[in-house]
Amino acid sequence: MKRLAILFCIAMIGLTSCNQKTETADSSTSTDPLPSWKEGLTKSAIIQFVDDVTTKGSATYVEPKERIATFDQDGTLWCEQPVAQLEFVTYQIEKMANSHPEWKDVQPYKSILEGDTDYLINDYLNNHGKELMKLILTTHSGMTLAEFNADVQEFMSSSIHPKYNKKYTETVYQPMIELLQHLENNDFKTYICSGGGNDFMRVFAEETYGIVPENVIGTFAMNTFEHLDGTWHIIKGADNFFMNDGLTKPAAIEQRIGRIPIFVAGNVRSGGDIGQLTYGNTNKLPNFQLLINHDDEIREFAYSEKDSASLKAAEKGEWNVVSMKTDWLTIFSFE
Amino acid sequence: MKRLAILFCIAMIGLTSCNQKTETADSSTSTDPLPSWKEGLTKSAIIQFVDDVTTKGSATYVEPKERIATFDQDGTLWCEQPVAQLEFVTYQIEKMANSHPEWKDVQPYKSILEGDTDYLINDYLNNHGKELMKLILTTHSGMTLAEFNADVQEFMSSSIHPKYNKKYTETVYQPMIELLQHLENNDFKTYICSGGGNDFMRVFAEETYGIVPENVIGTFAMNTFEHLDGTWHIIKGADNFFMNDGLTKPAAIEQRIGRIPIFVAGNVRSGGDIGQLTYGNTNKLPNFQLLINHDDEIREFAYSEKDSASLKAAEKGEWNVVSMKTDWLTIFSFE
Numbered sequence: 001m002k003r004l005a006i007l008f009c010i011a012m013i014g015l016t017s018c019n020q021k022t023e024t025a026d027s028s029t030s031t032d033p034l035p036s037w038k039e040g041l042t043k044s045a046i047i048q049f050v051d052d053v054t055t056k057g058s059a060t061y062v063e064p065k066e067r068i069a070t071f072d073q074d075g076t077l078w079c080e081q082p083v084a085q086l087e088f089v090t091y092q093i094e095k096m097a098n099s100h101p102e103w104k105d106v107q108p109y110k111s112i113l114e115g116d117t118d119y120l121i122n123d124y125l126n127n128h129g130k131e132l133m134k135l136i137l138t139t140h141s142g143m144t145l146a147e148f149n150a151d152v153q154e155f156m157s158s159s160i161h162p163k164y165n166k167k168y169t170e171t172v173y174q175p176m177i178e179l180l181q182h183l184e185n186n187d188f189k190t191y192i193c194s195g196g197g198n199d200f201m202r203v204f205a206e207e208t209y210g211i212v213p214e215n216v217i218g219t220f221a222m223n224t225f226e227h228l229d230g231t232w233h234i235i236k237g238a239d240n241f242f243m244n245d246g247l248t249k250p251a252a253i254e255q256r257i258g259r260i261p262i263f264v265a266g267n268v269r270s271g272g273d274i275g276q277l278t279y280g281n282t283n284k285l286p287n288f289q290l291l292i293n294h295d296d297e298i299r300e301f302a303y304s305e306k307d308s309a310s311l312k313a314a315e316k317g318e319w320n321v322v323s324m325k326t327d328w329l330t331i332f333s334f335e
Numbered sequence: 336m337k338r339l340a341i342l343f344c345i346a347m348i349g350l351t352s353c354n355q356k357t358e359t360a361d362s363s364t365s366t367d368p369l370p371s372w373k374e375g376l377t378k379s380a381i382i383q384f385v386d387d388v389t390t391k392g393s394a395t396y397v398e399p400k401e402r403i404a405t406f407d408q409d410g411t412l413w414c415e416q417p418v419a420q421l422e423f424v425t426y427q428i429e430k431m432a433n434s435h436p437e438w439k440d441v442q443p444y445k446s447i448l449e450g451d452t453d454y455l456i457n458d459y460l461n462n463h464g465k466e467l468m469k470l471i472l473t474t475h476s477g478m479t480l481a482e483f484n485a486d487v488q489e490f491m492s493s494s495i496h497p498k499y500n501k502k503y504t505e506t507v508y509q510p511m512i513e514l515l516q517h518l519e520n521n522d523f524k525t526y527i528c529s530g531g532g533n534d535f536m537r538v539f540a541e542e543t544y545g546i547v548p549e550n551v552i553g554t555f556a557m558n559t560f561e562h563l564d565g566t567w568h569i570i571k572g573a574d575n576f577f578m579n580d581g582l583t584k585p586a587a588i589e590q591r592i593g594r595i596p597i598f599v600a601g602n603v604r605s606g607g608d609i610g611q612l613t614y615g616n617t618n619k620l621p622n623f624q625l626l627i628n629h630d631d632e633i634r635e636f637a638y639s640e641k642d643s644a645s646l647k648a649a650e651k652g653e654w655n656v657v658s659m660k661t662d663w664l665t666i667f668s669f670e
Contacts, residue, residue, distance in 0.1 A: 065547060145589065189549075198590065198593075199593070202593045212400060213592065213593025213594055214524075214549075214591065214592045214593055214594070216593065220590055222577055222583075222586050222587075222590060223586045223589055223590070224582075224583075224586055225582050225583070225584075225585035225586055225610055225613075225614060231617075232613060232614070232616075232617050234585065234586070234589050237586070240575045240577055241575075242557055242575055247559075247560050248557075248559075248560070249560075250560035250569065251557050251558045251559055251560055251569070251572070252557075254480065254558055254569050255533065255555055255557060255558070256549065256591065257548065257549045258533075258534075258537045258548025258549055258551065259548055259549070275560060278560075278567060279560060279567070281567075282566075282567050
């Protein structure tokens with residue numbers, strides 16, 4: 001198994017069994033905005049919140065311009081086992097190796113070409129993942145934006161998820177697609193706020209989630225505008241690199257939006273969404289936090305955090321915890 | 336004269352006399368979307384372009400989601416003599432000096448407190464403006480975002496433009512306010528793309544121009560999210576500093592919007608808008624460029640560029656050049 005994503009499995013132990021929702025009989029009607037959600041406390045809380053902030057004249061009313069919602073992507077909007085963007089790195093290195101015969105003897109490329117995961121795990125644990133960063137920069141900088149976009153498109157069209165035998169863009173969570181739509185229908189502006197690449201996610205975010213490019217907030221480096229071969233191009237850059245994860249997510253939301261979200265959704269895995277969920281909590285307007293727990297080893301995957309930091313923060317912040325097993329009738333539309 | 340803005344005057348020589356528009360009798364009607372613009376080629380071209388891209392079924396139709404418009408601020412939306420944000424730096428240094436008695440003997444603070452403009456001009460010409468950058472960081476980082484916003488608000492409420500005896504936010508160009516409104520009315524998303532600070536401009540952009548915080552693109556550093564005195568705060572940062580000017584503006588537009596604008600407006604002074612105007616030219620969709628020339632020494636100011644780079648680029652790119660003297664019936668609403 002040469003997938004880079006294995007790096008991110010090492011922090012995972014066991015299965016969480018965390019949910020405490022009271023379920024009622026499923027009584028979806030044709031006007032149910034969230035048909036893939038089981039009736040219960042989580043679903044009711046979401047619908048109540050949206051009602052509260054959209055009811056004019058109520059004390060909980062929030063003006064449309066303040067209805068900002070941010071969503072993590074990996075593990076929140078689509079499956080993160082494996083992380084698609086790391087699969088893309090492997091895919092690109094293997095393709096680029098055709099014109100770099102020297103890579104078979106040069107690290108970190110050698111480790112990818114030989115499927116030597118120990119090399120990158122060791123780098124991740126003892127070297128701040130600096131070798132992984134080299135691979136990311138090799139595959140994400142130096143080319144025109146148009147070339148990069150075509151590479152991502154090619155990867156997305158030709159790669160298949162190992163468990164589901166579907167394209168990665170088909171492994172989106174149906175309940176979350178319904179939630180995004182319900183918020184948009186109620187004049188929320190929905191954003192992705194993810195550790196995934198700004199430009200990477202934009203290639204498929206609009207078609208997959210209905211999220212426009214200007215609402216995709218991700219890890220970025222500043223690109224450049226250059227005149228080459230008689231034409232102007234945006235060139236993918238490596239400077240001003242900003243990793244959008246954990247406590248840095250609020251900074252990216254501030255840089256991009258300039259308002260605190262009133263609705264934030266993230267998931268349990270590495271504590272990567274504690275920052276944006278906490279940021280939502282600081283809003284003086286009514287606000288809502290959703291934390292997805294991956295506890296369905298049959299339909300999806302079951303994993304938890306070493307230190308349970310996200311679940312502890314959820315208890316403290318009174319966030320709404322979603323059990324994928326208990327709260328979601330359907331996970332994928334292809335089920 | 337101790338204003339920092341003097342630094343930016345050193346490149347200015349003389350008065351341009353550049354406009355070549357054919358004027359017709361002013362025949363504004365009650366439905367005229369641009370009443371402060373004189374009838375003529377520029378006004379007709381703007382109205383025609385907006386009609387073209389909004390007429391369904393025409394070959395020039397552009398979908399609303401692609402109707403992105405970016406506007407420079409200083410010299411394009413409001414008066415840049417002096418640059419308000421540099422006045423804010425002086426204002427803050429003088430205020431902060433009360434609790435920094437040592438500054439009277441330490442550069443670059445000393446130069447501000449003594450009104451010694453030669454020191455900063457020399458720094459600008461021979462030292463890449465590094466001393467000016469120290470002053471900017473002193474006044475723009477280290478405090479909470481809430482404190483910074485209050486400082487900007489105080490400055491804006493209490494400071495008066497030296498020529499007009501009006502607040503800076505009153506020195507906005509009435510024809511450009513009408514243009515922003517005309518574009519918004521036609522389902523454009525209007526953005527500021529300026530060398531001004533991201534956070535600085537957001538304090539007044541919505542009230543002054545109707546431009547929401549998420550549509551303000553400026554010079555930035557990444558802020559941080561920190562837990563201090565029992566509460567979470569956004570703290571103004573100094574890392575990942577990105578100067579949004581000249582050829583870097585397309586990179587910021589790409590980072591923030593992820594689409595190429597179809598309408599770009601900038602002005603003649605330092606060539607600072609050539610980048611974004613050229614970027615608009617690369618759009619495969621119908622696109623429009625507007626370059627404002629400051630040639631009205633009586634109603635505003637008259638200045639040009641040493642090398643006329645912006646006007647030369649306008650000729651090459653077939654951009655629409657606005658003569659403030661000839662094309663604008665009214666410059667300020669207080670006239």
